[in-house]
Amino acid sequence: MADLQLSADEEMVERLLDAAARGDLGQVSSVLSRAPSLIDRTGSRGWTALMFGARNGHYDVVKELLDRGCDRFSVNASSQTAYDISKFWGHGHVCRLLGRTDAPGENYFGRETLDRLSARRTDQAWLEARRTAADTVYLLFSKLSPMVSTSCRRQGGQPELRLCRLGHDAVKPLLQKPSTVLVFLGVERTDPPSPSRQADEAPRDPPAWFAVGTEEDADEFLAGGGEEKRLFPRSSHRDLLTLSEDEAGVVAQARSVLAWHSRYSFCSTCGGGTRLEDGGYKRSCLNAECPSLRGVHNTCYPRVDPVVIMLVIHPDGQQCLLGRKKMFPAGMFSCLAGFVEPGETLEEAVRRETQEESGVKVGRVQYVSCQPWPMPSSLMIGCLAIAVTTDIRVDENEIEEARWFSRQQVMDSLLDGAQRVLTVPPRQTIAHQLIKHWIGMNANL
Ligand SMILES: NC(=O)C1=CN([C@@H]2O[C@H](COP(=O)(O)OP(=O)(O)OC[C@H]3O[C@@H](n4cnc5c(N)ncnc54)[C@H](O)[C@@H]3O)[C@@H](O)[C@H]2O)C=CC1
Ligand SMILES: [Mg+2]
Ligand SMILES: [Mg+2]
Ligand SMILES: [Mg+2]
Ligand SMILES: [Zn+2]
Secondary structure (H helix, E strand, C coil), X not given: CHHHHHHHHHHHHXXXXXXXXXXXXXXXXXXXXXXXXXXXXXXXXXXXXXXXXXXXXXXXXXXXXXHCCCCCCCXXXXXXXXXXXXXXXXXXXXXXXXXXXXXXXXXCCCCCCEECCHHHHHCHHHHHHHHHCCCCEEEEEECCEECEECCCECCCCCECCEECCECHHHHHHHHCCCCCEEEEEEEECCCCCCCCCCCCCCCCCCCEEEEEEECCCCHHHHHHHCCCCEEXXXXXXXXXXXXXXXXXXXXXXXXXXXXXXXXXXXXXXXXXXXXXXXHHCEEEECCCCCHHHCCCCHHHCCCCEEEEEEEEECCCCCXXXXXXXXXXXXXXXXXXXXXXXXXXXXXXXXXXXXHHHHCCCXXXXXXXXXXEECCCCEEEEEEEEEEXXXXXXXXXXXXXXXXXXXHHHHHHHHCCCCCCCCECCCCCCHHHHHHHHHHHHCCCC
């Protein structure tokens, strides 16, 4: 009976994959209406219905599968997502559909959903009006953790965290405390005004977003969520990686600025007290004699720490260098990385950090993409680097082990169910994306 059931399932999967490949929307919908759980099932070489639809440029089929909640990130036996496949075959319209959460060069924490309107940061009257407006959104952070709710579950996965959006009334008492920090994040990006709008209608400002930061527990806010469970995640590194791409971007912005406020309360030039200015983007010294008040000083502005992160490629082109820190989970290897030092180019930082950490010398360096990493304020600058030597000698203070891994070993690590000699960091990290970028450079469909 079980065998019969299994083969009936398999037959349905075959029908689904075949319909997706042919662009038969009716058949795809009919199979999934009867058996929704088959949506991410794979056929030969790990291809899903989404990949078949993407391979042949079937826009309607791809849209239907996405609307029904398929996994757009799953990879086939060549480690390609449906997006990689549609890009390879030149189906731009399907790429755009799939690219919404996996656009080329866009990394987790990198999406800008707000227009920062930096020119408005010094406009006190405008800021004051936006602070109290009915549609203004406040994000609350306690000890740098954003308040989130866990009301919905991602299909088959871990609970998805969503940011809690509060109104002015809810945060008003907190805003009156002198230790609370308020940062203007920007306004929602809007579509161009519709042609039907009357000429005499005044254009409305889109909703403004603010971040409110407190070093207190703020647990009193957790009660007001009704059905949904509200919390401030305490293991912020892991939990921040479960936000949606849209929310991750705004959290990266808010958390880095709030982290700067929480560590830089005093003037670093004279030790005096400081005052918040520019919508939370500046701290000015209260001591009228302080040199930091004359000229431009980077001590007054939120910091960003550039970090190079590199996938080092073996001179034979078929292996890459990955390392592991002692703190990594067992079996996990990642790209080497390190802070850029003053007066150093990105290329030199890649060469120096690679040699310090692994003993390998690097020649050519090529920039790929970057990622804001708000723990607390790094900007990860992702590069491919071509090795000119291959002997490994690790810096044991930082790295436990570094090894050359073959392309096949790395591909297996990206595949569900494959035999693995290593695991790579999760897809939200630029390390993962650099590794996938290298695998994708030799498309083997
Ligand atoms: N998103 C991703 O895929 C990855 C992100 N990272 C992030 O990159 C950062 C840097 O990587 P590491 O290998 O640790 O750098 P690293 O190789 O330069 O070594 C870190 C050491 O550098 C010193 N240091 C110099 N400037 C610093 C600064 N501005 N802030 C803090 N420490 C500084 C400290 O002594 C620190 O222990 C890490 O904090 C990590 O969070 C690292 C790997 C992957
Ligand atoms: Mg390092
Ligand atoms: Mg280092
Ligand atoms: Mg370093
Ligand atoms: Zn000062």
